[in-house]
Amino acid sequence: MNSNEYIASGILELYVAGALSEEENEAVHAMMQQYPEVAAEVVAIENAIVTLTAATAPRDTSYVFEAVKQELNLSEDNRDDKVIPIQRKSSIFLYVGWAASIILAIGLIYSVLKTNELQSEIEVVTSEREALKDKVYQANSDLTAAKDLLGVLRTKDIISVPLGGQAVSPDSYAKVYWDKKLNQVYLDLQGLPDPPAGKVYQVWSLKLNPLTPTSLGVIEEFSADSDKVFDLANANESEAFGITLEPAGGSESPTLEQLYTLGVVASNP
Amino acid sequence: MELALLIKKFKNKDPKALEALYDMYNESIFGVIHTIVKNDDIATEVMQDVFVKAWNKSDSYTAGKGRFFTWLLNIARNAAIDKVRSKSFKNAQQNHDIDFFVHSIETHDSLDQKTNAIGIKQYIEKLTENCKKVVDYIYFKGYTQKETAEALDIPLGTVKTRNRNCIKELRKALHV
Numbered sequence A: 001m002n003s004n005e006y007i008a009s010g011i012l013e014l015y016v017a018g019a020l021s022e023e024e025n026e027a028v029h030a031m032m033q034q035y036p037e038v039a040a041e042v043v044a045i046e047n048a049i050v051t052l053t054a055a056t057a058p059r060d061t062s063y064v065f066e067a068v069k070q071e072l073n074l075s076e077d078n079r080d081d082k083v084i085p086i087q088r089k090s091s092i093f094l095y096v097g098w099a100a101s102i103i104l105a106i107g108l109i110y111s112v113l114k115t116n117e118l119q120s121e122i123e124v125v126t127s128e129r130e131a132l133k134d135k136v137y138q139a140n141s142d143l144t145a146a147k148d149l150l151g152v153l154r155t156k157d158i159i160s161v162p163l164g165g166q167a168v169s170p171d172s173y174a175k176v177y178w179d180k181k182l183n184q185v186y187l188d189l190q191g192l193p194d195p196p197a198g199k200v201y202q203v204w205s206l207k208l209n210p211l212t213p214t215s216l217g218v219i220e221e222f223s224a225d226s227d228k229v230f231d232l233a234n235a236n237e238s239e240a241f242g243i244t245l246e247p248a249g250g251s252e253s254p255t256l257e258q259l260y261t262l263g264v265v266a267s268n269p
Numbered sequence B: 001m002e003l004a005l006l007i008k009k010f011k012n013k014d015p016k017a018l019e020a021l022y023d024m025y026n027e028s029i030f031g032v033i034h035t036i037v038k039n040d041d042i043a044t045e046v047m048q049d050v051f052v053k054a055w056n057k058s059d060s061y062t063a064g065k066g067r068f069f070t071w072l073l074n075i076a077r078n079a080a081i082d083k084v085r086s087k088s089f090k091n092a093q094q095n096h097d098i099d100f101f102v103h104s105i106e107t108h109d110s111l112d113q114k115t116n117a118i119g120i121k122q123y124i125e126k127l128t129e130n131c132k133k134v135v136d137y138i139y140f141k142g143y144t145q146k147e148t149a150e151a152l153d154i155p156l157g158t159v160k161t162r163n164r165n166c167i168k169e170l171r172k173a174l175h176v
Helices: A003-008 A011-017 A022-034 A036-054 A064-071 A091-154 B003-011 B015-037 B040-056 B068-085 B100-106 B109-113 B117-126 B129-140 B145-152 B156-174
Strands: A158-165 A173-179 A184-188 A199-207 A212-219 A229-233 A240-247 A259-264
Touching: A003 A011, A003 A036, A003 A091, A011 A022, A011 A036, A011 B068, A011 B129, A011 B156, A022 A036, A036 A091, A036 B015, A036 B068, A036 B117, A036 B129, A036 B156, A064 B015, A064 B040, A091 A158, A091 A173, A158 A240, A173 A240, A173 A259, A212 A229, B003 B015, B015 B040, B015 B068, B015 B100, B015 B129, B040 B068, B100 B117, B100 B129, B117 B156, B129 B145, B129 B156, B145 B156
Parallel strands: none
Antiparallel strands: A158 A173, A158 A259, A173 A184, A184 A229, A199 A212, A199 A240, A240 A259
16 A cells, blocks of 8 residues: 555544554554655644644633643742842942842843843744744645545556536536546546535446446535545446436436436447 | 654653643643533643643653644543543533534634634534534544444444545645
């Protein structure tokens, strides 16, 4: 299994959830060290999950950290502040002492102000860096997605089948990319309209002589999916592919009046 | 600071590292605990325990076992579930909605101040029932792949692909 297939398998999403066994966790960790793109994918998934879970927090809990620190005895209040006593020897020493302490106080105030200034500069730089990090993550995951798709399309044994619009919807079109070795089809359904409520698209593998349809599955999440690329398993010796509109849940056999697109596999006689 | 370095310092008992990790994850951990115990005060108390526990057993974390966030998430879910099962936990209006996390986000007034609020809300609006359940079981309830398959009555392999598709949509909404 190459790294793209590994990413597409969905194991990394379960890894971040903590839903895998100890052995599986170690295997994923090994893959992350071998393939930077796998590690980047894990980081991107984790970011998404951190954001999603954070959105469910009903109130700000940053203040609770003080309680954690106290419970762990990490508070900085326990430090001893050593004070050097100034001995009062004569009035001159007294004035010098006062003057020194005023200078010291001014110095302290100055350094506190300076520290605050530096602190806020650090905050600015930190947030700039966070923003840049986000951009890198985004670029990385866009790249991974594009590579995934390109990897599929470039596979040597891939068979590309264009599906043309039929009587019920002449403007519709779709494309099927069939990986015979992996028994997998990838469907690009950009050219189909959103199905009406209560209806779903069902994908069929067809044998032509005699005409025998076999269901490959139903596209449940059509409207929610933004790139309209889906994958289904196909172990059939398909001679053609068709897509029909069916009641939710799909049908036993295709409703031919609702045949949206159809295409014949070119390599067949 | 790079995460790996931060975690190393955390394991070496550097309080600054604890604070940095707390800043990164406290909202997420609080959200997950709250989704399980469904009470602000109890969730706060459990979260405090979780970070104390994480500090005390920081030695037991290694990268080979999984992500640090995942490790923390596990401690949090276990602590929250223990709390719910304990005798002292008597919350009469326990809500058993399977998609309670969705409810939390929808009723979250201060969410709008956060950077990804729009993406998250759009995601939740578009989320299908199937996704709500699978995301709730896997990320909020801590179900294994097998437990999720049984709870949803779907084949084991379908859990992986369905969950991946649900998270894909989340990432599109958040651009990550």
